[in-house]
């Protein structure tokens with residue numbers, strides 16, 4: 001009889017055999033500034049309200065499969081700017097929406113295109129969906145090489161393009177006019193990933209109606225609800241209707257839906273936290289600029305990509321000092337000696353700067 005290990009080696013897709021499971025660094029006891037989480041917890045009164053609401057959820061029943069009430073709450077949240085003409089789809093995090101969109105468009109031979117470095121889950125989902133993948137490098141300063149992207153679009157004719165606006169892990173906001181040129185030139189669907197919308201204060205949603213081959217994708221994760229896993233995308237109902245066929249039934253659990261309803265009632269509080277994080281991000285960039293041998297890049301997100309002399313050594317020293325950030329050295333040639341620093345509370349940011357400062 002074959003062992004499970006032998007059977008797995010024989011039966012599992014070779015490209016899956018070749019990769020590792022997504023690694024999340026253990027953070028116990030460390031100041032956690034590696035994952036763009038909102039450092040602020042909900043106020044006591046909101047937590048109490050949430051406790052009462054969650055106690056009432058009928059978890060013996062399947063959740064509302066369409067998430068209708070959550071969609072209404074998102075539409076009613078004025079700062080999100082979701083137009084009544086656009087349909088909405090909800091995902092178990094926007095990670096799931098990336099998978100749904102890729103799966104839906106993955107005809108045999110279809111190509112996904114993204115810039116690099118960008119969010120790693122785009123390429124990962126191209127592989128999972130068995131799409132071809134084309135990556136177009138950013139310039140060395142992480143600005144968008146629009147001509148290179150347009151040339152690649154002409155060459156590859158991608159069925160699907162992902163553009164993060166602002167981009168992760170670089171933090172910068174590509175010019176809207178350039179994104180519109182790319183969308184206009186693309187023969188396929190372009191997903192504008194606005195995971196950092198609360199910190200960017202600009203949105204492709206404003207011009208979405210002019211672009212029938214684009215949709216906007218967002219998440220509540222970076223706004224302060226990473227734990228509930230709620231992403232959403234909106235655009236022309238013709239797109240959303242197709243994605244709804246690929247979406248697993250009941251992908252949004254009842255506790256997530258109930259939590260979103262309560263917290264979205266307090267959207268003002270989350271927006272104030274985002275405003276605070278934007279101010280603290282700008283202060284952090286100023287402090288980094290003043291440091292010898294440290295080069296922060298512009299950010300419209302809640303993190304700052306920063307080049308240091310020796311990222312591996314700096315990362316290890318910071319971790320030794322109790323501060324966990326993201327070491328991107330080795331991820332992509334353009335990211336050599338780069339660390340990604342999430343913006344935390346003022347105290348956390350001070351501790352991070354202290355740990356980062358090279359010994360005199």
Ligand SMILES: *Cc1c(COP(=O)(O)O)cnc(C)c1O
Nearest residue numbers: 093094095119168195219221231
């Ligand atoms: C964090 C992030 C996501 C994923 O967010 P989830 O909703 O937590 O899955 C998607 N896109 C970008 C660019 C991100 O940085």
